[in-house]
Amino acid sequence: MNVKQMTNTMLKQKAESFGQMLYHCAKAQPKRKFHALYDKIYRPDILKTAWLKVKANKGSAGVDRLTFDYIQDEIGENNFLNSLYLKLKNQTYQPQPVKRVWIPKGNSKDMRPLGIPTIEDRVVQQATKMVIEPIFETMFKDSSYGFRPNRNAHQAMKAIRKASQKSYWVVDIDIKGYFDNIHHDKLMKLVKQRVSDRRVLKLIRQWLKVGVLDEKELKPSFLGSPQGGVISPLLANIYLNYLDTIWEKRYASLGTLVRYADDMVILCHTKKDAIQSIQILKAVFQKLELEMNLDKSRLVNIWDDKGGFDFLGFHNRKFPKRKKNGQVMYFLEHIPKKGAMKKMRQTFKDYISPRSKLVCNTMDLIDGINRKVVGMRNYYRISPIATRWLNRIDWYILELLTLHYNKRRNNKNKRSNLSIVREMTKYRLKKLSVV
DNA sequence: TCCAATGGTAC
Protein backbone atom coordinates (compact mmCIF):
# COMPACT_ATOMS: atom_id res chain seq x y z
CA MET A 1 0.00 0.00 0.00
CA ASN A 2 1.47 3.34 -0.99
CA VAL A 3 1.46 6.66 0.84
CA LYS A 4 -1.26 8.16 -1.31
CA GLN A 5 -3.66 5.30 -0.63
CA MET A 6 -2.89 5.49 3.05
CA THR A 7 -3.67 9.19 3.37
CA ASN A 8 -6.84 8.70 1.37
CA THR A 9 -7.86 5.92 3.71
CA MET A 10 -7.22 8.09 6.73
CA LEU A 11 -9.21 10.97 5.25
CA LYS A 12 -12.05 8.60 4.53
CA GLN A 13 -12.06 7.30 8.07
CA LYS A 14 -12.03 10.82 9.42
CA ALA A 15 -14.98 11.81 7.26
CA GLU A 16 -16.75 8.61 8.24
CA SER A 17 -16.35 9.18 11.96
CA PHE A 18 -17.54 12.74 11.53
CA GLY A 19 -20.71 11.36 10.00
CA GLN A 20 -21.17 8.97 12.90
CA MET A 21 -20.66 11.76 15.38
CA LEU A 22 -23.33 13.81 13.63
CA TYR A 23 -25.68 10.83 13.62
CA HIS A 24 -25.35 10.36 17.38
CA CYS A 25 -25.77 14.09 18.02
CA ALA A 26 -28.92 14.20 15.91
CA LYS A 27 -30.29 11.07 17.55
CA ALA A 28 -29.67 12.34 21.06
CA GLN A 29 -31.39 15.62 20.27
CA PRO A 30 -34.30 14.82 17.95
CA LYS A 31 -35.56 18.38 17.85
CA ARG A 32 -32.24 20.09 17.31
CA LYS A 33 -31.73 22.18 14.21
CA PHE A 34 -28.16 22.27 13.03
CA HIS A 35 -26.91 25.74 12.26
CA ALA A 36 -23.15 25.34 11.66
CA LEU A 37 -22.97 22.81 8.88
CA TYR A 38 -21.71 24.81 5.91
CA ASP A 39 -18.13 24.98 7.14
CA LYS A 40 -18.05 21.19 7.31
CA ILE A 41 -18.73 20.87 3.60
CA TYR A 42 -15.31 22.20 2.63
CA ARG A 43 -13.39 20.44 5.35
CA PRO A 44 -10.45 18.85 3.54
CA ASP A 45 -11.37 15.32 4.60
CA ILE A 46 -15.00 15.69 3.55
CA LEU A 47 -14.21 17.41 0.25
CA LYS A 48 -11.47 14.98 -0.73
CA THR A 49 -13.56 11.95 0.20
CA ALA A 50 -16.44 13.39 -1.80
CA TRP A 51 -14.14 13.82 -4.80
CA LEU A 52 -12.87 10.24 -4.54
CA LYS A 53 -16.40 8.94 -4.35
CA VAL A 54 -17.59 10.93 -7.34
CA LYS A 55 -14.49 9.90 -9.29
CA ALA A 56 -15.07 6.22 -8.52
CA ASN A 57 -18.30 6.39 -10.52
CA LYS A 58 -16.42 7.43 -13.68
CA GLY A 59 -19.43 9.42 -14.83
CA SER A 60 -19.40 11.72 -17.80
CA ALA A 61 -18.94 15.49 -17.93
CA GLY A 62 -21.62 18.07 -17.27
CA VAL A 63 -22.34 21.24 -19.25
CA ASP A 64 -18.80 22.55 -18.72
CA ARG A 65 -17.45 19.50 -20.59
CA LEU A 66 -14.83 18.93 -17.88
CA THR A 67 -14.06 15.23 -17.69
CA PHE A 68 -12.15 13.36 -14.98
CA ASP A 69 -9.23 12.86 -17.36
CA TYR A 70 -9.06 16.58 -18.08
CA ILE A 71 -9.24 17.52 -14.40
CA GLN A 72 -6.48 15.09 -13.48
CA ASP A 73 -4.16 15.64 -16.45
CA GLU A 74 -4.60 19.31 -17.31
CA ILE A 75 -5.84 21.02 -14.14
CA GLY A 76 -4.49 18.70 -11.51
CA GLU A 77 -6.53 17.04 -8.81
CA ASN A 78 -5.15 19.24 -6.04
CA ASN A 79 -5.58 22.47 -8.00
CA PHE A 80 -9.15 21.50 -8.72
CA LEU A 81 -9.90 20.74 -5.09
CA ASN A 82 -8.06 23.81 -3.80
CA SER A 83 -9.97 26.16 -6.03
CA LEU A 84 -13.22 24.47 -5.06
CA TYR A 85 -12.22 24.79 -1.41
CA LEU A 86 -11.68 28.53 -1.84
CA LYS A 87 -14.89 29.01 -3.74
CA LEU A 88 -16.87 27.33 -0.99
CA LYS A 89 -15.03 29.11 1.78
CA ASN A 90 -15.54 32.53 0.18
CA GLN A 91 -19.08 31.59 -0.73
CA THR A 92 -18.48 32.33 -4.39
CA TYR A 93 -19.42 28.82 -5.53
CA GLN A 94 -22.20 28.85 -8.07
CA PRO A 95 -23.75 25.63 -9.36
CA GLN A 96 -24.12 25.30 -13.13
CA PRO A 97 -27.17 24.05 -15.00
CA VAL A 98 -27.62 20.32 -15.43
CA LYS A 99 -27.09 18.65 -18.79
CA ARG A 100 -30.18 17.03 -20.26
CA VAL A 101 -29.72 13.49 -21.51
CA TRP A 102 -32.52 11.12 -22.47
CA ILE A 103 -32.14 7.44 -21.78
CA PRO A 104 -34.52 4.58 -22.59
CA LYS A 105 -36.65 3.50 -19.69
CA GLY A 106 -36.75 -0.14 -18.65
CA ASN A 107 -38.23 -2.28 -21.40
CA SER A 108 -40.78 0.12 -22.82
CA LYS A 109 -40.13 2.80 -25.38
CA ASP A 110 -40.55 5.58 -22.85
CA MET A 111 -37.62 7.89 -22.33
CA ARG A 112 -36.35 9.07 -18.98
CA PRO A 113 -34.84 12.55 -18.59
CA LEU A 114 -31.54 12.74 -16.79
CA GLY A 115 -30.10 15.94 -15.37
CA ILE A 116 -26.34 15.61 -15.18
CA PRO A 117 -24.57 18.16 -12.98
CA THR A 118 -20.96 19.13 -13.66
CA ILE A 119 -18.30 17.11 -11.88
CA GLU A 120 -17.63 20.06 -9.60
CA ASP A 121 -21.29 20.26 -8.63
CA ARG A 122 -21.40 16.53 -8.07
CA VAL A 123 -18.46 16.82 -5.65
CA VAL A 124 -20.10 19.62 -3.67
CA GLN A 125 -23.39 17.74 -3.59
CA GLN A 126 -21.63 14.62 -2.36
CA ALA A 127 -19.88 16.62 0.37
CA THR A 128 -23.18 18.19 1.39
CA LYS A 129 -24.85 14.81 1.43
CA MET A 130 -22.12 13.46 3.70
CA VAL A 131 -22.86 16.27 6.12
CA ILE A 132 -26.66 16.23 6.19
CA GLU A 133 -27.47 12.58 5.53
CA PRO A 134 -26.57 11.34 9.04
CA ILE A 135 -28.95 13.88 10.52
CA PHE A 136 -31.87 12.81 8.37
CA GLU A 137 -31.08 9.14 8.82
CA THR A 138 -32.14 9.56 12.45
CA MET A 139 -35.58 10.70 11.28
CA PHE A 140 -36.20 8.13 8.60
CA LYS A 141 -38.58 5.31 9.37
CA ASP A 142 -38.20 1.55 9.29
CA SER A 143 -40.69 1.40 6.43
CA SER A 144 -38.27 3.16 4.06
CA TYR A 145 -35.73 0.98 2.26
CA GLY A 146 -34.62 2.78 -0.89
CA PHE A 147 -31.44 4.87 -1.31
CA ARG A 148 -30.50 4.35 2.32
CA PRO A 149 -27.21 3.20 3.81
CA ASN A 150 -27.27 -0.34 5.20
CA ARG A 151 -30.64 -1.09 3.65
CA ASN A 152 -31.57 -2.96 0.50
CA ALA A 153 -34.37 -4.39 -1.56
CA HIS A 154 -34.09 -7.83 0.00
CA GLN A 155 -34.82 -6.39 3.41
CA ALA A 156 -37.92 -4.79 1.97
CA MET A 157 -38.96 -8.19 0.60
CA LYS A 158 -38.45 -9.71 4.02
CA ALA A 159 -40.69 -7.07 5.55
CA ILE A 160 -43.36 -7.89 2.98
CA ARG A 161 -43.07 -11.60 3.70
CA LYS A 162 -43.53 -11.00 7.37
CA ALA A 163 -46.50 -8.68 6.95
CA SER A 164 -48.13 -11.01 4.43
CA GLN A 165 -48.71 -13.65 7.09
CA LYS A 166 -51.58 -11.66 8.50
CA SER A 167 -52.55 -9.74 5.39
CA TYR A 168 -55.02 -10.58 2.68
CA TRP A 169 -55.09 -7.36 0.70
CA VAL A 170 -52.24 -5.43 -0.81
CA VAL A 171 -52.29 -1.86 -2.05
CA ASP A 172 -49.64 -1.31 -4.70
CA ILE A 173 -48.92 2.36 -5.33
CA ASP A 174 -46.87 4.12 -7.97
CA ILE A 175 -46.23 7.86 -8.05
CA LYS A 176 -46.25 9.71 -11.35
CA GLY A 177 -42.77 11.02 -12.22
CA TYR A 178 -41.73 11.26 -8.62
CA PHE A 179 -38.33 12.96 -8.89
CA ASP A 180 -39.66 15.42 -11.43
CA ASN A 181 -42.61 16.50 -9.34
CA ILE A 182 -41.07 17.29 -5.99
CA HIS A 183 -42.30 20.68 -4.84
CA HIS A 184 -39.31 22.89 -4.03
CA ASP A 185 -40.80 25.01 -1.24
CA LYS A 186 -42.41 22.06 0.50
CA LEU A 187 -39.17 20.11 0.31
CA MET A 188 -37.20 23.04 1.72
CA LYS A 189 -39.66 23.26 4.56
CA LEU A 190 -38.98 19.63 5.43
CA VAL A 191 -35.21 20.17 5.20
CA LYS A 192 -35.53 23.11 7.57
CA GLN A 193 -36.87 20.77 10.24
CA ARG A 194 -33.29 19.81 11.01
CA VAL A 195 -31.05 22.22 9.12
CA SER A 196 -31.09 25.91 9.98
CA ASP A 197 -27.78 26.86 8.35
CA ARG A 198 -28.88 29.33 5.69
CA ARG A 199 -25.83 28.77 3.53
CA VAL A 200 -26.58 25.06 3.29
CA LEU A 201 -30.23 25.74 2.59
CA LYS A 202 -29.18 28.17 -0.12
CA LEU A 203 -26.99 25.51 -1.74
CA ILE A 204 -29.83 23.02 -1.86
CA ARG A 205 -32.23 25.61 -3.20
CA GLN A 206 -29.72 26.54 -5.89
CA TRP A 207 -29.33 22.93 -7.00
CA LEU A 208 -33.08 22.63 -7.27
CA LYS A 209 -33.38 25.85 -9.26
CA VAL A 210 -30.32 25.81 -11.55
CA GLY A 211 -32.30 24.83 -14.61
CA VAL A 212 -31.70 22.43 -17.45
CA LEU A 213 -29.57 22.95 -20.53
CA ASP A 214 -31.43 21.15 -23.30
CA GLU A 215 -29.92 21.60 -26.78
CA LYS A 216 -28.30 24.93 -25.90
CA GLU A 217 -31.51 26.27 -24.45
CA LEU A 218 -31.63 26.99 -20.73
CA LYS A 219 -34.92 25.99 -19.20
CA PRO A 220 -35.67 27.03 -15.63
CA SER A 221 -36.76 24.34 -13.21
CA PHE A 222 -39.72 25.15 -10.98
CA LEU A 223 -40.41 21.59 -10.01
CA GLY A 224 -38.46 18.44 -9.26
CA SER A 225 -34.95 17.40 -8.36
CA PRO A 226 -32.61 16.42 -11.21
CA GLN A 227 -32.38 12.68 -11.83
CA GLY A 228 -28.64 12.39 -11.75
CA GLY A 229 -28.01 14.80 -8.92
CA VAL A 230 -26.04 13.25 -6.08
CA ILE A 231 -28.34 14.47 -3.33
CA SER A 232 -31.57 13.92 -5.25
CA PRO A 233 -32.17 10.46 -3.76
CA LEU A 234 -31.65 11.84 -0.27
CA LEU A 235 -33.99 14.75 -0.96
CA ALA A 236 -36.53 12.30 -2.35
CA ASN A 237 -36.42 10.37 0.90
CA ILE A 238 -36.73 13.52 2.98
CA TYR A 239 -39.81 14.44 0.96
CA LEU A 240 -41.60 11.13 1.39
CA ASN A 241 -40.48 10.79 4.99
CA TYR A 242 -43.47 13.05 5.56
CA LEU A 243 -45.67 10.16 4.47
CA ASP A 244 -43.74 7.57 6.50
CA THR A 245 -44.03 9.72 9.62
CA ILE A 246 -47.76 10.24 9.31
CA TRP A 247 -48.32 6.59 8.54
CA GLU A 248 -46.32 5.37 11.50
CA LYS A 249 -47.96 7.82 13.85
CA ARG A 250 -51.60 7.58 12.85
CA TYR A 251 -52.38 4.83 10.38
CA ALA A 252 -50.07 1.95 11.21
CA SER A 253 -53.11 -0.05 12.36
CA LEU A 254 -54.55 0.05 8.83
CA GLY A 255 -51.65 -1.90 7.38
CA THR A 256 -47.92 -2.28 7.00
CA LEU A 257 -46.25 0.27 4.74
CA VAL A 258 -43.13 -0.82 2.86
CA ARG A 259 -41.53 1.87 0.70
CA TYR A 260 -38.62 1.78 -1.70
CA ALA A 261 -38.15 5.31 -3.05
CA ASP A 262 -41.39 6.09 -4.88
CA ASP A 263 -42.49 2.47 -5.06
CA MET A 264 -44.61 1.36 -2.14
CA VAL A 265 -47.04 -1.25 -0.96
CA ILE A 266 -49.37 -1.44 1.99
CA LEU A 267 -50.32 -4.85 3.32
CA CYS A 268 -53.71 -4.85 4.98
CA HIS A 269 -55.79 -7.40 6.81
CA THR A 270 -59.14 -6.48 5.31
CA LYS A 271 -60.38 -4.97 2.10
CA LYS A 272 -61.93 -2.16 4.08
CA ASP A 273 -58.56 -1.22 5.54
CA ALA A 274 -57.00 -1.36 2.11
CA ILE A 275 -59.56 0.94 0.60
CA GLN A 276 -59.20 3.34 3.49
CA SER A 277 -55.42 3.24 3.04
CA ILE A 278 -55.81 4.37 -0.54
CA GLN A 279 -57.89 7.31 0.62
CA ILE A 280 -55.27 8.28 3.20
CA LEU A 281 -52.51 8.06 0.61
CA LYS A 282 -54.46 10.18 -1.81
CA ALA A 283 -54.87 12.85 0.85
CA VAL A 284 -51.18 12.81 1.76
CA PHE A 285 -50.14 12.95 -1.88
CA GLN A 286 -52.38 15.92 -2.36
CA LYS A 287 -50.59 17.72 0.43
CA LEU A 288 -47.25 16.89 -1.19
CA GLU A 289 -48.63 17.84 -4.61
CA LEU A 290 -47.87 14.41 -5.95
CA GLU A 291 -50.07 12.33 -8.19
CA MET A 292 -50.81 8.64 -8.03
CA ASN A 293 -50.16 6.70 -11.20
CA LEU A 294 -53.57 5.06 -11.53
CA ASP A 295 -52.48 2.74 -14.35
CA LYS A 296 -49.75 1.21 -12.24
CA SER A 297 -51.47 1.32 -8.86
CA ARG A 298 -53.54 -1.67 -7.87
CA LEU A 299 -55.51 -3.30 -5.10
CA VAL A 300 -54.77 -7.03 -4.95
CA ASN A 301 -56.19 -9.91 -3.01
CA ILE A 302 -53.45 -12.33 -2.00
CA TRP A 303 -55.45 -14.85 0.00
CA ASP A 304 -54.31 -17.73 -2.19
CA ASP A 305 -52.22 -18.36 -5.28
CA LYS A 306 -54.59 -16.54 -7.60
CA GLY A 307 -53.56 -12.92 -7.06
CA GLY A 308 -50.14 -11.35 -6.93
CA PHE A 309 -48.36 -8.04 -7.22
CA ASP A 310 -45.05 -6.80 -8.60
CA PHE A 311 -42.54 -5.11 -6.33
CA LEU A 312 -38.80 -4.49 -6.63
CA GLY A 313 -38.28 -6.76 -9.61
CA PHE A 314 -40.24 -9.65 -8.18
CA HIS A 315 -43.72 -10.97 -8.69
CA ASN A 316 -45.12 -11.73 -5.25
CA ARG A 317 -47.77 -14.36 -4.92
CA LYS A 318 -48.87 -16.91 -2.34
CA PHE A 319 -47.85 -20.45 -3.19
CA PRO A 320 -49.42 -23.53 -1.62
CA LYS A 321 -47.26 -25.63 0.65
CA ARG A 322 -48.35 -28.98 2.04
CA LYS A 323 -47.58 -29.42 5.70
CA LYS A 324 -46.75 -32.71 7.40
CA ASN A 325 -50.30 -33.29 8.58
CA GLY A 326 -51.55 -32.91 5.03
CA GLN A 327 -52.90 -29.44 5.54
CA VAL A 328 -52.21 -26.95 2.74
CA MET A 329 -50.89 -23.54 3.78
CA TYR A 330 -50.17 -20.54 1.62
CA PHE A 331 -46.90 -18.63 1.87
CA LEU A 332 -45.81 -15.54 0.01
CA GLU A 333 -43.03 -16.29 -2.45
CA HIS A 334 -41.04 -14.04 -4.74
CA ILE A 335 -40.27 -14.98 -8.32
CA PRO A 336 -38.64 -12.76 -10.95
CA LYS A 337 -41.34 -10.67 -12.57
CA LYS A 338 -42.05 -10.89 -16.29
CA GLY A 339 -40.12 -7.74 -17.13
CA ALA A 340 -37.12 -8.96 -15.15
CA MET A 341 -37.09 -12.28 -17.03
CA LYS A 342 -37.23 -10.41 -20.31
CA LYS A 343 -34.44 -8.08 -19.25
CA MET A 344 -32.17 -10.97 -18.26
CA ARG A 345 -32.73 -12.70 -21.60
CA GLN A 346 -32.01 -9.46 -23.42
CA THR A 347 -28.79 -8.94 -21.47
CA PHE A 348 -27.41 -12.30 -22.55
CA LYS A 349 -28.63 -11.88 -26.09
CA ASP A 350 -26.88 -8.53 -26.35
CA TYR A 351 -23.74 -10.10 -24.95
CA ILE A 352 -23.56 -13.35 -26.94
CA SER A 353 -25.23 -12.61 -30.26
CA PRO A 354 -23.20 -9.72 -31.77
CA ARG A 355 -21.02 -10.68 -34.73
CA SER A 356 -17.93 -9.38 -32.95
CA LYS A 357 -18.26 -12.25 -30.47
CA LEU A 358 -17.87 -14.86 -33.22
CA VAL A 359 -14.11 -14.43 -33.16
CA CYS A 360 -13.70 -14.23 -29.45
CA ASN A 361 -12.06 -16.80 -27.20
CA THR A 362 -14.47 -19.28 -25.64
CA MET A 363 -12.97 -18.92 -22.19
CA ASP A 364 -13.42 -15.16 -22.29
CA LEU A 365 -16.97 -15.48 -23.56
CA ILE A 366 -17.90 -17.90 -20.80
CA ASP A 367 -16.12 -15.78 -18.24
CA GLY A 368 -18.14 -12.75 -19.31
CA ILE A 369 -21.38 -14.73 -19.07
CA ASN A 370 -20.42 -16.09 -15.66
CA ARG A 371 -19.89 -12.63 -14.20
CA LYS A 372 -23.37 -11.64 -15.28
CA VAL A 373 -24.86 -14.90 -14.08
CA VAL A 374 -23.34 -14.49 -10.63
CA GLY A 375 -24.65 -10.93 -10.34
CA MET A 376 -28.19 -11.79 -11.37
CA ARG A 377 -28.35 -14.99 -9.36
CA ASN A 378 -27.26 -12.99 -6.41
CA TYR A 379 -30.32 -10.79 -6.63
CA TYR A 380 -33.02 -13.12 -7.88
CA ARG A 381 -32.18 -16.45 -6.25
CA ILE A 382 -34.20 -15.60 -3.18
CA SER A 383 -36.07 -18.89 -2.68
CA PRO A 384 -36.24 -22.45 -4.05
CA ILE A 385 -39.27 -21.45 -6.05
CA ALA A 386 -37.44 -18.56 -7.72
CA THR A 387 -34.81 -20.99 -9.03
CA ARG A 388 -37.46 -22.70 -11.14
CA TRP A 389 -37.83 -19.50 -13.10
CA LEU A 390 -34.08 -18.88 -13.27
CA ASN A 391 -33.69 -22.34 -14.76
CA ARG A 392 -35.44 -21.05 -17.87
CA ILE A 393 -32.75 -18.39 -18.27
CA ASP A 394 -30.06 -21.06 -18.03
CA TRP A 395 -31.64 -22.91 -20.93
CA TYR A 396 -31.94 -19.71 -22.89
CA ILE A 397 -28.20 -19.09 -22.45
CA LEU A 398 -27.45 -22.58 -23.78
CA GLU A 399 -29.72 -21.90 -26.72
CA LEU A 400 -27.84 -18.70 -27.50
CA LEU A 401 -24.52 -20.51 -27.19
CA THR A 402 -25.67 -23.28 -29.54
CA LEU A 403 -26.65 -20.67 -32.08
CA HIS A 404 -23.33 -18.93 -31.55
CA TYR A 405 -21.34 -22.14 -32.10
CA ASN A 406 -23.21 -23.16 -35.19
CA LYS A 407 -22.65 -19.75 -36.70
CA ARG A 408 -19.01 -19.55 -35.72
CA ARG A 409 -17.61 -22.63 -37.39
CA ASN A 410 -19.14 -22.66 -40.81
CA ASN A 411 -18.77 -26.41 -40.98
CA LYS A 412 -21.26 -29.10 -41.88
CA ASN A 413 -21.81 -30.74 -38.55
CA LYS A 414 -24.24 -28.51 -36.74
CA ARG A 415 -24.07 -29.08 -33.05
CA SER A 416 -26.97 -29.98 -30.84
CA ASN A 417 -28.00 -28.27 -27.69
CA LEU A 418 -26.87 -31.25 -25.65
CA SER A 419 -23.36 -31.35 -27.00
CA ILE A 420 -23.05 -27.70 -26.05
CA VAL A 421 -24.21 -28.56 -22.54
CA ARG A 422 -21.41 -31.09 -22.26
CA GLU A 423 -18.84 -28.67 -23.60
CA MET A 424 -19.95 -25.86 -21.33
CA THR A 425 -19.56 -27.93 -18.19
CA LYS A 426 -15.97 -28.29 -19.33
CA TYR A 427 -15.65 -24.51 -19.47
CA ARG A 428 -17.39 -24.09 -16.12
CA LEU A 429 -20.36 -22.13 -17.33
CA LYS A 430 -22.22 -21.04 -14.23
CA LYS A 431 -25.93 -21.40 -13.80
CA LEU A 432 -28.44 -18.98 -12.40
CA SER A 433 -30.41 -21.78 -10.80
CA VAL A 434 -27.48 -23.59 -9.18
CA VAL A 435 -25.02 -22.23 -6.64
C1' DT B 1 -10.49 -6.77 9.01
C1' DC B 2 -9.66 -3.08 5.48
C1' DC B 3 -8.67 -1.21 0.21
C1' DA B 4 -9.89 -1.07 -5.46
C1' DA B 5 -12.15 -2.69 -9.81
C1' DT B 6 -16.12 -4.70 -11.98
C1' DG B 7 -20.28 -7.55 -12.49
C1' DG B 8 -25.56 -7.49 -11.04
C1' DT B 9 -30.20 -5.45 -8.96
C1' DA B 10 -33.65 -1.85 -7.14
C1' DC B 11 -35.49 2.94 -7.88
Added chain:
RNA sequence: GUUGUACCAUUGGA
Protein backbone atom coordinates in the same frame (compact mmCIF):
# COMPACT_ATOMS: atom_id res chain seq x y z
C1' G C 1 -24.90 8.83 -26.21
C1' U C 2 -25.95 6.82 -19.65
C1' U C 3 -26.43 10.37 -14.52
C1' G C 4 -27.40 9.32 -9.60
C1' U C 5 -28.06 6.83 -4.69
C1' A C 6 -28.00 2.33 -2.19
C1' C C 7 -27.16 -2.64 -1.71
C1' C C 8 -25.16 -7.41 -3.01
C1' A C 9 -21.57 -10.46 -5.23
C1' U C 10 -17.00 -11.86 -7.55
C1' U C 11 -11.96 -11.20 -8.42
C1' G C 12 -7.50 -9.10 -7.04
C1' G C 13 -4.31 -6.56 -3.30
C1' A C 14 -1.96 -6.15 1.34
